[in-house]
Amino acid sequence: MxxxxxxxxxxxxxxxxxxxxxxxxxxxxxxxxxxxxxxxxxxxxxxxxxxxxxxxxxxxxxxxxxxxxxxxxxxxxxxxxxxxxxxxxxxxxxxxxxxxxxxxxxxxxxxxxxxxxxEYIKKDRKMECFVAVTLGTGVGGGVIINGKIFSSFNGAGAELGHTVMVCDGEPCSCGRNGCLEAYASATSLIRQTKEEMEKSPESLMNEIGMVKVTGRTAFDAARQGDAAGKRVVDNYIRYVAEGITNIVNIFQPEELVIGGGVCNEGDYLLLPIIDYVKKNQYVKKLKTTKISIAELGNxxxxxxxxxxxx
Ligand SMILES: [Zn+2]
Structure with a gap:
């Protein structure tokens, strides 16, 4: 069939x-x-x-x-x-x-x-809890519990992107301020890149992003040793990692995968996140969540x- x-x-x-x-x-x-x-x-x-x-x-x-x-x-x-x-x-x-x-x-x-x-079905399907976080135009999340999508009684659960990281922070598409989505989406990465480009006219980002600023601009500059680019990337990764630490603390999934366009950055994005979550998550002595990049893309x-x- x-x-x-x-x-x-x-x-x-x-x-x-x-x-x-x-x-x-x-x-x-x-x-x-x-x-x-x-x-x-x-x-x-x-x-x-x-x-x-x-x-x-x-x-x-x-x-x-x-x-x-x-x-x-x-x-x-x-x-x-x-x-x-x-x-x-x-x-x-x-x-x-x-x-x-x-x-x-x-x-x-x-x-x-x-x-x-x-993403869950492509794994061994034996996990009690599995979480996928997507860093795209927004920040989406999906939680699979015992093989089934968890979305609660009204179908609207697991909106992982709309948890507030900063009270009275940046405006979010949902109407609140300071949500994870307002800091960790690709849209917000582009906003952070543009802000830093204005502040740092000497930055390589102004050259790389001359025609169009994308989610890759700051990463490309940072890889070439640009200090301003590195500030944007480090700050962005910090927000993503804080958000993922929160999710890990709530669900303690066996595995958590990160998807969306930003994930094309591979280990440059992933390794600092793994490191940050490991140091900051609540659970330290029990078995902990495996974090990786999503496999299936689009x-x-x-x-x-x-x-x-x-
Ligand atoms: Zn929101």
């Missing part, structure tokens, strides 16, 4: 056909073209699902279910997207819309949660969504 996984984002709708070993056998994406009515977007999604299966030579009889990972809060039991700020949708039944075109079970879940599920959304039907 096969499973369809959909990674719905503000920019793209990515659809993948996934086999029982959680491997993608075919995938394709189209633009989300937002803002537009949800009925139109979901019609395009259904057509792309049919195309991705057809192109792979797989009939709908061989597809067990359709899983959709979406930003926002979901009523998972009823297949309804309750609210997604960045899609501009409220109370949309994904299940009913997809059922107009395809008669298969439809599951929906928050995108950070399905990414965590995908495919985590498709694979995790598909595996909702497993």
């Amino acid at each position: 096969y499973y369809v996984g959909v990674d719905l984002g503000g920019t793209n709708i990515a659809v993948g056909l996934v086999n029982e070993n959680a491997e993608i056998v075919n995938k394709e994406s189209i633009k989300s073209k937002l803002p537009r009515p949800a009925e139109e977007l979901l019609k395009d999604m259904a057509q792309l699902i049919i195309k991705v299966c057809d192109d792979a030579g797989v009939s709908m009889n061989e597809v067990k279910s359709i899983g959709i990972g979406t930003p926002g809060s979901c009523d998972c039991a009823n297949g309804v997207l309750v609210y997604a700020n960045n899609l501009g949708y409220e109370n949309v039944s994904f299940k009913d819309e997809i059922h107009k075109y395809i008669d298969k079970p439809v599951y929906i879940e928050n995108d950070a949660n399905v990414a965590a599920l995908a 495919d985590a959304g498709i694979i995790g969504a598909a595996m909702l039907g497993l």
Whole structure:
């Protein structure tokens, strides 16, 4: 049997056909073209699902279910997207819309949660607790407990990015100030880089980021020995590491993976985090959390969504 996984984002709708070993056998994406009515977007999604299966030579009889990972809060039991700020949708039944075109079970879940599920499934699946933290446009989190996504009674649990690090700190997309997301997202790394570039006109960052400042600018400068670049990176890593120490103290997961674009920095990002968490976490003498970089990259959304039907 096969499973369809959909990674719905503000920019793209990515659809993948996934086999029982959680491997993608075919995938394709189209633009989300937002803002537009949800009925139109979901019609395009259904057509792309049919195309991705057809192109792979797989009939709908061989597809067990359709899983959709979406930003926002979901009523998972009823297949309804309750609210997604960045899609501009409220109370949309994904299940009913997809059922107009395809008669298969439809599951929906928050995108950070399905990414965590995908990373978990690629591990040995025997962990009592597993956490994935995504450093992207925002800071997302997913918690897997005994093999199941933990999102609590209303489907909105495990918003790890919206825990306050600094009272009255930087404004956050959620309306509060000082959240982990406001310091540890790629968006915030870019903001911190630009601030330091203004303060340090001699910094190499002004050259590297002349055309465009990205999440890589400060890291690239720091690697070349630039003092201002190193200040940005050290400060950024400190916030990420403090946030992860909090998460480790709360959940004590067997493993925690860090995903998102910033993770392309590899050990330069990871090793100082591991070191910081080791020194600062509450538990020191018991077994402690293994921290690593997520393995699946952009495919985590498709694979995790598909595996909702497993
Ligand atoms: Zn927040």
